Amino acid sequence: MIENVLENLLDAYPAKTMRNRKEHMVVKEADEEKPSIEANQRTIPGIMTNRGCCFAGCKGVVLGPLKDVVHIVHGPIGCSYYTWGTRRHKGKTKEGEKNFLNYCFSTDMQDSDIVFGGEKKLKQAIDEVVELFDPDAITITATCPVGLIGDDINSVAKAAQKEYGIPILGFDCEGYKGVSQSAGHHIANNELMEHVVGTKEKETKKYPINILGEYNIGGDGFEIARVLEKIGYEIVSIMTGDGTLEDIKESHSADLNLVQCHRSINYIAEMFEEKYGIPWLKVNFIGPKAMSKSLRNMAKYFGDEELIQRTEKVIAEEMEEIKEPLAKYRELCEGNTACLFVGGSRAHHYQNLFREIGIEPVLAGYEFGHRDDYEGREVIPEITKTADDRNIPDLEVEKDEKRYRLRLSKERYKKLKEEMPLGDYEGMIKEMDNGKIIIDDLNHYETEVLLNALKPAVFGSGIKDKYVAQKMGIFSKQLHSYDYSGPYAGFKGAVNFARDISAGINTPTWSHITPPWKNEPEIEGKLRGAI
């Protein structure tokens, strides 16, 4: 039946588009051991994609959450404006810290800047930022016209860094680069790795860790940090939710990297390992079961009996606290289905949480994931680089002889790797049941057709789709912004999530969509006189 739906769906496309889109859909079958899917390819022009651009991934996603930095967007006003306060990466100001998250900075390029070049204006803007805001660091992100007119933001940044003695970093993340936000994540992260990580030393305490690929949407990072600190971990840095550039400078001193969003940062985790000897562990902090498993893996990694005991105690405490409310909401959600289209990791992470409240995911897809996010890291050697990939500069790192430190013996590493996703990620598809659909870069037309066919109780997606689903009478939960709620991560977050999903599915408003006169049109009772 599902196959028929997909076939009919594809039939509506022009031939070339049809062939392309077909490669991006898979129905998981029992007999097919390794289903393969096309991903991280260009969206065909004219297709109403949900994807954004390189700039959005660089400034909006990775750099935006760094709160102690002034982010100057070099370009016309829009790009800075749309990434101002819209992504819900929260950041608390600690004593003595600077926090510019509520501010929006732009060079607001005008036509004369396009004609004569914008480098002077950029330099002037840096001067004005330093004068007015005195930040500890500045980023400069490039928008489409910057690369086209040949403004050299890096040389402006370099000169200004020398003049002011603070890190001033340029990012060539013009919107037309790559095929989605993903290219921007690479550009941002590579530069942080190259110019920021390892620029300041730190004396660490017990169990020092970094959290990579956690952006503190709706306070997720706060909730994760609360539990990790309760257990006794020292969080050296977070890339980049509630993060600071100051902390990232010291991130090479951690003993373990946790990778939450595999898509946006797995390559950085690899570089940390190569350069500093820090292993990485794929974690999933979404859903109490996944969270508990991740915590146990972490404790086992450090192998300290006291830490293992403490972890079990904290898990027990937290589980006890959420048991009752979670069960209550589960009762209200049970027996329903969900479709998920989000991110480069969330469509996987949230499946666990949905199952925990009794909702079965029947379709899942990533907006900007790569094949390894679907099929697991084992597929990486098979992925061939496209022209778009080659336009994003690669960063090669070497062993830092001074700072490289083996955290685990080779034997222990090997042993642990068999027990947990150490330096590994198995992807989304393996965790999905047979008969379920996986679609990459799902678009507006496909969303409409599939929601009509599958009629899920909830569609977890973004703001552009949300009201499409809701016009159909299907509750839609934004899984990028959480509909301004959260946190959803960790133990307590799961209760928030369950509460919001059960409210969305069960809100009485759905029952009013059809007016009563559509159901009972007949005249009833006695009427006096003619109408």
Add this chain to the structure above:
Amino acid sequence: MAVRSKEIEERSALVVNPAKTCQPIGAMYAALGINKCLPHSHGSQGCCSFHRMHLTRHFRDPIVASTSSFTEGASVFGGRSNLMTAMKNVFNIYDPDVVAINTTCLSETIGDDIGSMVAGMDIPEGKTIIHASTPSYVGSHITGFSNMVQAMAKQLAETTEDDGTNGKINIIPGFVDPGDMREIKRITKIMGIPFIMFPDTTGVVDSPITGKYEMYPAGGTTVEKIKDAGNSKSTIALGSFASAEGAFELDRKCDVPPNVLKTPIGIKATDEFIMQLVKMTGKEVPYALEEERGQLVDIMTDTHYHFHGKKAAIFGDPDIVIALTELALSLGIEPTYVLTGTPDNSFEEEVEEMLAGAGVEGKVKAGGDLFELQQWIKNESVDLLLGNTYGKYIAKEKDIPLVRVGFPILDRSVHSYLPIVGYRGAMRLIEKISGALLDREDREATEEDLELVM
């Protein structure tokens, strides 16, 4: 983080907390006011995504638009091939009656000539493509709206009637919510005047929930009607920044005389709108409108002491801010700071004249940003903020009530359904403003000063 510096440094390069955004989003919003129209963004995917997201957040309704999805190659070699592929897919998959293409800073910088690309295209029978040049590095989103409206006039309107008129008047409503467009149409209808409104986003971005998703809801002005606008007796452009160019274009192309008025917010601007309708058509104002007007004056008189002498900062888009300033003055509020992000000196002249006429001393700025407004307020505070959602950072820091008016409103709902224009819109604004001011008074009152009757 609090702003450290009270001293206002002149900035020549840096914009902090903008009070404007870029052209394409305005063009996209205008295009949604055409029936069965798919706006198309000729540039990187991100532009289209950002604009759809922002409009969706303001309207809480689906906003459809497609994109040419530029890659690095397209940026170097030009976007013709992308546009051709895009149009083929768009007509095949999404089947709109009209596609309204807007450019972006990317396609403008590389010099893509959309006109010649469209001219060389095989457009399916019965379908239409219009296009507007909307470089993000000129003007603001209001300029983009104006450019797309002008494109509608230029590329669609025709003079076809023999005697040159269809007996209708054209109304260009400006960058306002569908709730406002509905109210403008209601007023014109009860005056008994046949009209063509374009663009008209009612029924498009405030469509009802029915259980069935319609990619092109019933609303919007049909292409036929916009064509017929070339036969109308006259055009009323509401708001000079968003609507005048469209009216001038109809004059140039089809000899339809233009009349540029303020956005009809507040009693004076609404009176002027209705007087203009009377002058153009000789129609009498029906009692229903006179009654509404009388009720409004009644309310203004009854409540004047809530407003008198209160200082306000007004910010947002130029047409709305100009009209709000006039409304504020009519209530006895002193608009001491008036600011728009859209660059144009005529804004300053118009507002300064209004303030001078009322004997109010205030700072007025076009092409300003909210950081500057924040600094002004830091030096001398106000009792009220009137503007869009972005004012909430200032409102929070300085503990000043913010009444949300204009675009965008991202943190409250219902605004797009109900009017701020006309006599009834003025009543609604008075209710909102007095509510905000009196809630504040109640909150701050000591036990003995808490008034039951106010």
